[in-house]
Amino acid sequence: MHTGLRITAFAAALAATFGTAYGVGRGVDPVVADKAPAPHETHGRPSTEQQERKEGGDHEDRESAPPGGLQISENGYTLDLATARVTAGQRTELRFTVRDGSGKAVTAYQREHDKELHLVLASRDLVTYRHLHPTRAADGTWSTPVDLPRAGGYRVFADFTPARKGAGNLTLGADLAASGPYDPAPLPAPNGTVRTGDYQVRLDGALRPGRASELKLRVSRRGEPVTDLQPYLGAYGHLVALRSGDLAYLHVHPNGEPGDGATKSGPQVSFTATAPSPGTYRLFLDFRHQGTVHTAAFTVRAGTAPGTRPSAPAAETEHSEGHGH
Incomplete structure (x- = not known):
C-alpha cells in the first residue's frame, strides 16, 4: 500500500479493468443460472447424486450461465x-x-x-x-x-x-x-456481527456454493431487538451479494413480504440464497427503521466446513445511508 499515491482517472480505469481480468483469470467459477428460490416457486428436488456433487465441491458438471453483472x-x-x-x-x-x-x-x-x-x-x-x-x-x-x-x-x-x-x-x-x-483498503475480516450507527445486525446460517440455504439477519438497536422494521421497496430488507475478485452479482429478496399475514416486521429478516461458487463474498443488507435506510455489510466465505458460522466485518463500512435511498 502506498498512501498518498496520486492516480489519474485513466489510471483508475486501467486498475479497474485489470482487477476484472485478474478476478476472472484466477479461474473463479461462473455464477449459476438460478437465483434463490422464492417462497411461491416450486423446484424439482435434485437426486442424491446431484446433491452430493453440489455439496462435495465438484463444480465441473454444474449447469452455469454468464456471471451476473460481469457483462456489459x-x-x-x-x-x-x-x-x-x-x-x-x-x-x-x-x-x-x-x-x-x-x-x-x-x-x-x-x-x-x-x-x-x-x-x-x-x-x-x-x-x-x-x-x-x-x-x-x-x-x-x-x-x-x-x-x-x-x-x-x-x-x-x-x-x-x-x-x-x-x-x-x-x-x-x-x-x-x-x-x-x-489508498486501497483490505477486505474487512469475517466476524459474526456488524454495527451500523446505533444498530447491530447478526448473521446466522451458511452461504453454500451451488446450493440454496437460509440466511437469517437479526436487527437490534442499543441492545434491544427491533420489532418495527418498516417496508423498504416492498420488503423488510434487501440483500445484495458481490463475489470478491471479479464482483459477480447476486441479488436476493427476503422470504415473505409485508402484509402477507405471516411475515413479522423484525427483528429477523430471512433470505434464501445460493452462492455462485466457493469463495469470499460481501453481503449488503438494506433495511429501514424510523424513516431512515441503513446498510449492514458482511464478509462471508462460501464453501467452508459445515457448522462454521458465517461472518461480518467488525469495523463499520462506508455504505448507502443518505446516498440515494
Missing part, C-alpha cells in the same frame, strides 16, 4: 455508461442508458420492488457501497447524483427487467473510475 451486454441489451470517470469527493451526476439490440434507448420497464431499475455501485475493494434509485428522462436517459469518498476502481450494476414480452431480469455492469489520492 446480454440478451440484446447493453448498459451505456455516459459517465465513466468522476473525481473522488466531488458530487457528480451519473448518467447512463440501457439500449436494445438496435441501439435505441429502452424506455419501458417492468416495475420490481417499487422501481423500474435498481442501481448498485461498489468499489473494487468492496468497502464502499451505494444502492441508488436514479430517475429516467423521457428519452430513456437515467441519472442520479453520486459522491464517492475514495479514489480507485468501481463497478456499476443496473438491475432491471425490460417491459418487452418474454424478457427476463438482467443485471448489466460497467466500470467507473474515481480519480484522486489512491
Whole structure:
C-alpha cells in the first residue's frame, strides 16, 4: 500500500479493468443460472447424486450461465455508461442508458420492488457501497447524483427487467473510475456481527456454493431487538451479494413480504440464497427503521466446513445511508 499515491482517472480505469481480468483469470467459477428460490416457486428436488456433487465441491458438471453483472451486454441489451470517470469527493451526476439490440434507448420497464431499475455501485475493494434509485428522462436517459469518498476502481450494476414480452431480469455492469489520492483498503475480516450507527445486525446460517440455504439477519438497536422494521421497496430488507475478485452479482429478496399475514416486521429478516461458487463474498443488507435506510455489510466465505458460522466485518463500512435511498 502506498498512501498518498496520486492516480489519474485513466489510471483508475486501467486498475479497474485489470482487477476484472485478474478476478476472472484466477479461474473463479461462473455464477449459476438460478437465483434463490422464492417462497411461491416450486423446484424439482435434485437426486442424491446431484446433491452430493453440489455439496462435495465438484463444480465441473454444474449447469452455469454468464456471471451476473460481469457483462456489459446480454440478451440484446447493453448498459451505456455516459459517465465513466468522476473525481473522488466531488458530487457528480451519473448518467447512463440501457439500449436494445438496435441501439435505441429502452424506455419501458417492468416495475420490481417499487422501481423500474435498481442501481448498485461498489468499489473494487468492496468497502464502499451505494444502492441508488436514479430517475429516467423521457428519452430513456437515467441519472442520479453520486459522491464517492475514495479514489480507485468501481463497478456499476443496473438491475432491471425490460417491459418487452418474454424478457427476463438482467443485471448489466460497467466500470467507473474515481480519480484522486489512491489508498486501497483490505477486505474487512469475517466476524459474526456488524454495527451500523446505533444498530447491530447478526448473521446466522451458511452461504453454500451451488446450493440454496437460509440466511437469517437479526436487527437490534442499543441492545434491544427491533420489532418495527418498516417496508423498504416492498420488503423488510434487501440483500445484495458481490463475489470478491471479479464482483459477480447476486441479488436476493427476503422470504415473505409485508402484509402477507405471516411475515413479522423484525427483528429477523430471512433470505434464501445460493452462492455462485466457493469463495469470499460481501453481503449488503438494506433495511429501514424510523424513516431512515441503513446498510449492514458482511464478509462471508462460501464453501467452508459445515457448522462454521458465517461472518461480518467488525469495523463499520462506508455504505448507502443518505446516498440515494
